[in-house]
Amino acid sequence: MSDELSTSSRSTPVQEAETRTAPDSRHRLKTIVGRELRTVVRTRTFFVLALAFAAVVLGIAAVGESIQAGYVPTLVDLLTPLELLVPVLAVAFGYRAILGDEQRGELDVLETYPVSSRELVLGVYLGRAIGLVVTVVVPLAIVAVAVAVTEGSWLSIYATHSGADSPVLFGRFVVLTALFALSVLAVAIAISSVVSGTRSALALAVVALVVLLVGIDLAIAYGFSIGVIGDSELVYTLAVSPLSAFRGLVFESAVVVASGTGPDVAAPLSSLVSLVGWTVGSLALATWALDR
Secondary structure, three states: OHHHHHHHHOOOHHHHHHHHHHHHHHHHHHHHHHHHHHHHHHOHHHHHHHHHHHHHHHHHHHHOOHHHOOHHHHHHHHHHHHHHHHHHHHHHHHOOHHHHHHHOOHHHHHOOOOOOHHHHHHHHHHHHHHHHHHHHHHHHHHHHHHHHHHOOOHHHHHHHOOOOOOHHHHHHHHHHHHHHHHHHHHHHHHHHHHOOOHHHHHHHHHHHHHHHHHHHHHHHHHHHHOOOOOHHHHHHHHOOOHHHHHHHHHHHHHHHHHHOOOOOOOOHHHHHHHHHHHHHHHHHHHHHHHHO
C-alpha cells in the first residue's frame, strides 16, 4: 500500500515541467500587464485624454439637461458622441503600444527571455485595457450618480412602469460602451504590431478610424440600396460593423426595452459575436505579425 501511495504521489518529469511552466507563464503575463499599467499612469498624454473625455461626457450630460430627465434620456444623449469619442480614445491608447517597444529596443530584449508573442500581445492588451476601461467607465459612473441625485421622480416611475427608466439600463449602456472600447483597442494593438514607424502607425490608425466609423456602415448602406442586402438580412449585416453592433446593442438592451415597443434594430447575439470576433481576430493578427 505504501508503495502504491509513493508511486501515485510521484510526479513524472513532464508533470513537473508543466507545474513549473504554468506559474512562470502567469508571472510573465502579470509582469507585462504591470509594465503597461505603469506606462499608462506615467504617460501625460493618456492623463490629458482622460480628463478631456471626462469633461466632454460630463459637459454633454449637464448642458443637455438630460440628467434631470432620467437614465434613458441621458444615455440617448451620450450615445452619439461616444460613438466617435470612444474609438478615438481607444486608438490613442493602443496604436503605438507594441511599436513603442520595438522603437525602444525592448522587443529585442524580450526575445532573450522565454516570452511568447501571445503572452506579449495579451499582456500589452490587458494592461492598456485596464487603463482604457477606467478612463471610459469612471465619467459614466459619475453621470449615473448625478442622475440619481438630480432626478427625483425616477423611483416612482420605475415602480409604476416596470423599468421604464432604471439604473440597470444605464448600467447595460456602460458595460456595452466598455466592450466597444475594448474591441477598438484590439484593432489598435493590431495596427501597432504591423507598422514600422510612428507616421505609418498614425496614418493607419486614421484609416482604421474612418473604416470603423464610416466605411463599413457606408458599404452596408450601399449594399442595401442596390438590393444586395435584403430587409430581413439588414440587422444581421449591421453586426459586421463594430460601431453598428454597439449602437444596436444599446438600443435593443437599454432604449427599446425601456419603451416596451419598437422594431428590431439589431441582432443582439450576432452583434456580441461581432465585437468578440473583432477583438480576438485583431489580437490574433498582432500575434501573427510578431511571429513573422
